[in-house]
Amino acid sequence: MRISFLVVCLVILANISVAPAQESNVVATSRAASMEQCVEPTNMMRRDHMDFLLHQRDQTVHEGIRTPKHSLIECIDCHAGKDDKDEFVPVNKEQQFCQTCHQSTAVKIDCFECHATTPDVKVSKTTAGSHNLINDLQLVKSDDVAVPLELYLRSFPLN
Amino acid sequence: MKEILYQTTHGRNVGYYLLLAGLLCVIGVALYAAHYMDVNGHHITGMNNQIVWGMPHVFAIFLIVAASGALNVASIASVFGKIDYKPLGRLSGLLAIALLAGGLAVLVLDLGQPDRLIVAMTYYNFKSIFAWNIFLYTGFILVVAVYLWMMFERRFNRYSKPIGVFAFIWRFILTTGTGSIFGFLVARQAYDAAIMAPLFIVMSLSFGTAVFILVLVVTYKWTQRPLSDNILKKLRKLNGIFIAAVLYFVLAYHLTNLYATEHHGVERFTLLEGGSITFVFWVVQILIGGVIPLILLFARRANPRVSAILASCLIIIGAFGQLYVIIIGGQAYPLQLFPGMEVSSSFYDGVAGIYSPSMPEFGLGFGGIAMALLIVVIAVRVLPFLPASLANLESTESNSVGDTQIARV
């Protein structure tokens, strides 16, 4: 009786003490699915992504620092999944990237009351290929050029 | 030494439970209105980009201003040493806290992001009078709570004077802060005036006393406790002086504006051509809220009890009118960016702002009043706030029963 009780305890302990090999929450149709890891190691992101975002938002809003690494726009660009019609699904919808964790942790996020939930795919000619300094100023016409997302994103180094 | 017997209200009668149920219903409606506004956004209210503060703010500022004034009765006893008012001190403190809590609740529920209240309590811009007000309002509740404690606990009774003085000063700063919400705004013709602060001080005295009289009379009627005409006579006289003071400040404000050509536009709007604003100013604020109460309160032949109650009701109606004119009238008059020009735009430049209050706004407002009253109703049941009898001030009942307290005056 005692021994079986001990065995049960040990089994339970073994299960909870070993770092759980969690399944990836990344959506299969997102760009992130093909990447090895996020901008930071996965465990660090899981634990600290809110701190990165909070710090980044203060830097961006108050100081105009727009480094892509912790930018929310970049997160969404990478993690937004696509549906059968090859259109982006809002990243905060059920079963999409954010909610897979936030639903089970019961932490309500209100980022997306204001922030866009899908990437802006259309870009203006002038910014494709550069992030800050532009080679020459061109007048932007009203119908922007749609650049393949890969090409657009490749212009932002992740490190 | 006169002894006052304080006693909680008691009795399991239908009336009490009906009252509770009624107040809870109104609060329920208010919470639903707040939820509806939170889910859909403010476009379902009458407030818009021209009139950004509406009925909820009229109610909230009334409650806050009345809260400050309601404490006046206790101050008269503690600070100015008028012993006749001493028995009323506890109710005065309670009413002050209750009204302020109700007002704050309405303000918070109307915020665009009420879930960010914690942000409002942790991020401060100390140049903003609003930020100071957050401290002043919450601090007021604490200070009055301590003041009540000094009044309740016999061995601390001797501290009720210094704490009373502190509360009095705090009240003044608080009400100055409330008036300065408007007085500090340089942009609008109706605001940007130093007189807003003292105007709000006298308004608080008037509205607070009126509310106090009504609550006192109704409470004593419904608990079948005697209330002497003496007390009502004194309160009535105070009320009269305060409403006269309010009328004086209003007169000074408008006369000064009428002298300056620069302000003729806003005066013409308020006094003459403002449609509903003009009607509310003359009929509700001045006539119903000022002139008639003044007559009632100073008429020698009038029955003191009836005239006090009626005047208080009218003063409260007039108070809403006055705040409506200040808050909504002040916003409705267009900004004067281009003096001497006819202005028009898609954003309603150059035209008076249009506002029609909506049901959710009234829901919120009445919910605040109900919350204040609910606090009073429950508190007088739980703690001995009310003297068992205010028949006359020479009462010497000295039996001590469970929920009663005898205080030496």
Next chain:
Amino acid sequence: MLALAPGVRLIDLAMAKGEGDAINDLVRWGMLVDTSKCAEGCDACVTACNEEHGIEDFGRPETDAQWIRKVELKDKQTGREYSLPLMCQHCDDPPCVDVCPTGASFKRADGIVLVDKHICIGCRYCMMACPYKARSFVHENLTNQKSYSPRGKGTVESCTFCVHRLDDDRAPACVEACDTEGHHALVFGDLNDENSEIAQRARTVSNRQIREDLNLNTGVRYESI
């Protein structure tokens, strides 16, 4: 300045911001509006701004947000008529910043007045305080925001001088639109740089601020009013 000539930059290369750098107060962004060039009936700047920031028309003009608007003016004495665009004036001493209880309304080091919508509680006090009625409150749920211009229900917003463009060395949308239309009524640039087009023009051509009596030292100035 945004000119038609390629190779002309908003600010000199030496002062241009690197990606990870903070903005500083060496630059002060400003706009000079030549009302004599502002065409009656034209609202290209308004359309461009709405397009750029994803500002939807809900058919409720009293509550719909307007970051920039065309104001039609007529002098009551002389009968002279003209129009001008009116937006947040980006004051150096903004009343909206003074009154915000949480500090959400703030002035960036380079002079742009913004709302940090993360800490805005939606009290609308800044809207009461603004002498230009520049601010709008978001009265409804929003969807399909532009990624570079987050906007949400229950917060206050106003013209940002297209700060996302500025940080990317591009001119505001309204300025570009006015130039596209051929009117060139809006000149944008660094007021602190005495060689910039705006500084030179402001120094030589008569211009004034709206409500200069308030002493707010606005970043937006107007000619011919």
